[in-house]
Amino acid sequence: MKNVAIIGGTGYGAIELIRLLHAHEHMQVKKIISHSEHGEQLASIYPHLTDFIDYPMEELEIESLKADIDIVFFATPAGVSKQLIPKLEDSQLQCIDLSGDLRITDRSQYESWYGGGAAPQETLDHAVYGLSEVYREKVKEAKILSNPGCYPTSSLLGLIPALEENIITSHPIIIDGKTGVSGAGKSPTAMTHFSETNDNVKPYKIAKHKHIPEIDQYLSAVASEPIAVTFAAHLIPMTRGLICTMYAQLRKDISTKEVIDLYKSFYQSDPFVRIRAEGGFPTTKDVYGSNFCDIGIQVDERTNQLIIVSAIDNLVKGASGQAIQNANLMNGWDEQHGLNSLPIYP
Amino acid sequence: MKNVAIIGGTGYGAIELIRLLHAHEHMQVKKIISHSEHGEQLASIYPHLTDFIDYPMEELEIESLKADIDIVFFATPAGVSKQLIPKLEDSQLQCIDLSGDLRITDRSQYESWYGGGAAPQETLDHAVYGLSEVYREKVKEAKILSNPGCYPTSSLLGLIPALEENIITSHPIIIDGKTGVSGAGKSPTAMTHFSETNDNVKPYKIAKHKHIPEIDQYLSAVASEPIAVTFAAHLIPMTRGLICTMYAQLRKDISTKEVIDLYKSFYQSDPFVRIRAEGGFPTTKDVYGSNFCDIGIQVDERTNQLIIVSAIDNLVKGASGQAIQNANLMNGWDEQHGLNSLPIYP
């Protein structure tokens, strides 16, 4: 049984880690670390946890982490892990970073999109990008794991097979992203205000979202040529769920059925990716609370475009669930361990 | 490993049974029976089940039930189980009825509230009412189990301690019920139409809800005097969740803190009932997807009224979860088996 610490204990990422780890037989949460709320009981903030966590949150102490913990999950805002992880590299700790700090390998790119200084080059070199289905073998060897963003998880899993199989051109690639409000986190803001978000669709960060360089970087790696995607994000009046609708030019005549078959064989060994049959498209509720990424495909013969729809739960496959999937791989456990519950429906 | 059949396979009760039984180690679903959809794959109706159920739904056959199955869950509309269960009583089958057919022991009461003829008196005599926390010992001996309604589960768990402890008068008892739309089932109707339900509160069946005689019957049993409650139901724009706010006259001066202590000791051996500390009140999201019933208490000194708030997930503790809790008791398994996941939040 490995001992786990969660840093950033009061955010949704941490709460979802706690929910999922509660069902995990090889990891137990030993420390919940919160700078702002240390000393507090988590259940005083999240009453749904009543009777489940009986110890208070702690202030961060590097040495006690190294002494008592095997795996650290960083469920922290941008800027935290890039400072802490370098201080932990000399230990045996496995670090899994749910933030964006280690996702961009080009430091100048990070700095132009995220602002502030990037993580040390050495740390970036050690970090493995944890898109489990694509980098599984590297993940198994990782000690520092950079967990993908929610939009990148959905769009990379949707686009990579088409690029790998070379059936679409590399430009233009359009990604229309739609996310539930939990993606904006727990802090109350105008963006998360019920009265302004309910019964409303809000486009935001059009062509300016931090996830764009992350998507570009990993698509370019697959295509072995520079790819720049056009990405627009939309806030949807739902709590959980994220769906990307993607549009790309087909290189040749190919039927919807043929593309579906390509995707099915590409993901045949991936238990968390489900490809819909022809005419079927996933909805976000189809994956609610689960680690699945469900994908639907349509060839638009009239316009020679490939349309790909990719749905995940932004807090599970888009964050905490994939983090646990990666922890499973890093420790040689069954990739599905603790993640095999059914989606909750309706 | 016991073999399970679910009758009424396309309704939400059945879908929730399938979700919860997927995590159960002593029961496996062998037959999903649907009169309207037999021959169909369940995943064609519920794509979130893709890869989980690989056999088609069946038409009901009494003999094959008796031959292959140990436990039958009736997730059927009113009127079905009262006809089928009598035909199964001569077998070893355990029957767990999620419908209202066996809840009302007085046949004339059933007929006046439900319409149509009541179940045979003999079947009613054999049926045990599965409010697990209150009738645990009887449930352990049951072969025919009548699973409580959603509103009765919430309101009986909220009111019984106060009546048992004799701190409230038996009249008037006011129950203001609020439910999510999933309680209205899968059939599309004006009541379940998004455009008419979203951003709306709809009072319905004011003082006329079928759950009233059920609540009266079991409160009267506890109080050893006839009790008639005043009950108003409200449809809330949410998918899951049910909360009853209850109001009753206090017999004597007693503080909120003292009532909370009474409730905590009353439910001290009940893992699924959580009593909030003074000043805290449950929300429906605090129990989302879980088998908990969370209760909050307030004494209104100005008016000498006891206010009790009781929240459940209508599809879990209010239906399928409690049914599994009862199956656990009936078979001598851990009462919490398959039901110990955390609520999903947010």
Next chain:
Amino acid sequence: MKNVAIIGGTGYGAIELIRLLHAHEHMQVKKIISHSEHGEQLASIYPHLTDFIDYPMEELEIESLKADIDIVFFATPAGVSKQLIPKLEDSQLQCIDLSGDLRITDRSQYESWYGGGAAPQETLDHAVYGLSEVYREKVKEAKILSNPGCYPTSSLLGLIPALEENIITSHPIIIDGKTGVSGAGKSPTAMTHFSETNDNVKPYKIAKHKHIPEIDQYLSAVASEPIAVTFAAHLIPMTRGLICTMYAQLRKDISTKEVIDLYKSFYQSDPFVRIRAEGGFPTTKDVYGSNFCDIGIQVDERTNQLIIVSAIDNLVKGASGQAIQNANLMNGWDEQHGLNSLPIYP
């Protein structure tokens, strides 16, 4: 044409006043006053107002109010109007206060429920409580108007006819209130956070809501005896709408039909109150965006209780609409002027 100033320009009460006054032919908004945002264009905060307001918000100046304005609407948080209105009493200004500062005539009651000092007794003596249907004649003479709270508007209109007609006892009176999130205002808080409010019902301020003394005060006035109500508030996942379900003991045998007839005759001259026929109950969407208060009635013969359901739009009849209705009465205009649009449905 009267000149209007709105104080508290960035709140929802002000925004709704602006929407409704846009259709008013006898009042024009000349000043929008905001302490926090003066100098800003309102449309920069509320883009839906683009092209409608072409002047910036102002800082408050008492003298320019007296010089240029005829009617001042206070859409301010508690504590503001009690300080400003005394400074305006020596002018010809009509002051309409949407806050709670002038609603409680007993200063010690105000101080125990609201905290802080109450308004000067002289100001309280001058203020008329603007429950238009009940105090119409006094409102016509008012110069200082205290606009009712949202819950009091719904519950007083629902209960007063039954008390006036002496068909219910004065104790216990139970009010179960349910409100949309817009009632919590524009400030982002945990209470207004989409992810924590969506798909959720949150009981709050059980037996402790500031609106309780207001309801008690005006029910007691009608009943000519002290009345204390039991009130529980619930936050509902909808933007607009408020509904109170009320329960009281009947003094005598009376049918639902007879009570409906009493209510219809009580409100026969009130264009904004609609009484449903027997078996019909209002939903909050039935009054969405309008100044109506829709009321449904049921006698529960089994328990001798009268159940009254009263629905309003919390931002219209519960705030800005009723304020305009009162301004119409204070100035001798048609009571419905600017308020006769249909509810928006669906």
Next chain:
Amino acid sequence: MKNVAIIGGTGYGAIELIRLLHAHEHMQVKKIISHSEHGEQLASIYPHLTDFIDYPMEELEIESLKADIDIVFFATPAGVSKQLIPKLEDSQLQCIDLSGDLRITDRSQYESWYGGGAAPQETLDHAVYGLSEVYREKVKEAKILSNPGCYPTSSLLGLIPALEENIITSHPIIIDGKTGVSGAGKSPTAMTHFSETNDNVKPYKIAKHKHIPEIDQYLSAVASEPIAVTFAAHLIPMTRGLICTMYAQLRKDISTKEVIDLYKSFYQSDPFVRIRAEGGFPTTKDVYGSNFCDIGIQVDERTNQLIIVSAIDNLVKGASGQAIQNANLMNGWDEQHGLNSLPIYP
């Protein structure tokens, strides 16, 4: 004062016409025609209309239409108006068709997308397409008016200026459409079921939506070359509102600011189109209940794509509001008459 008949009286299109015409001084609703519900009071189906409509719905009678009515609005499902309007052409009636029957000028196109036979060529030749901002002069002369679909209204108003100004290429043009559930109408279906739609995004009719040939037809007319768009529709958990996010390749270097200026001058005489300033994007709530089409623009320099976001209320500018705007033009009234209320926010 012109006399109006509404055919299809129980649908949302009719209800919204009734709401908007209630504020119109030159048109009065004289007949509400419903085949399924004639003889019924509309308020029995829509209680929010209580006290507003005091006559029953009627069965259709061609002769009484011709005798008593000046303007007929067809708020009917596909297939009705193509049969009725030819029978009315010999009268003085103005016919405004909210259905799709007369939108597609190529009869074979209609038949392949809609199924069933198209309207007579003569009727199609007489019908004017009522995208008011683009075809204003033709609309003023129209006697038969084909009112645009909701998605076409949003996307044509968003794309036409860019094509007119020749700043984008004609292929590929991507339209990602997102609509509220009211667009699916009043009939209860799986698509409109609250429990399956709430907290969910549902892609539907990907590359197969009936509105595609309508968009193609009018874009091609503007571009004077055949255009085929790639269109994907998504059902969003909100009641009202429709937003299209559009992506097209820029022909030349041009800044966001320059494109915004082009759009502002293109729509300078159009009171219902509002172009956001740079960095601003409309949300559906910004136009809720109003006839506005709000447009936001972003040039993605990285990918040389133009991104256009266009938001409407699907029941107002997307249906009944635009129908009234067209009736105003057809009769020489102020284009804004009866449509100048502010959006309702929040």
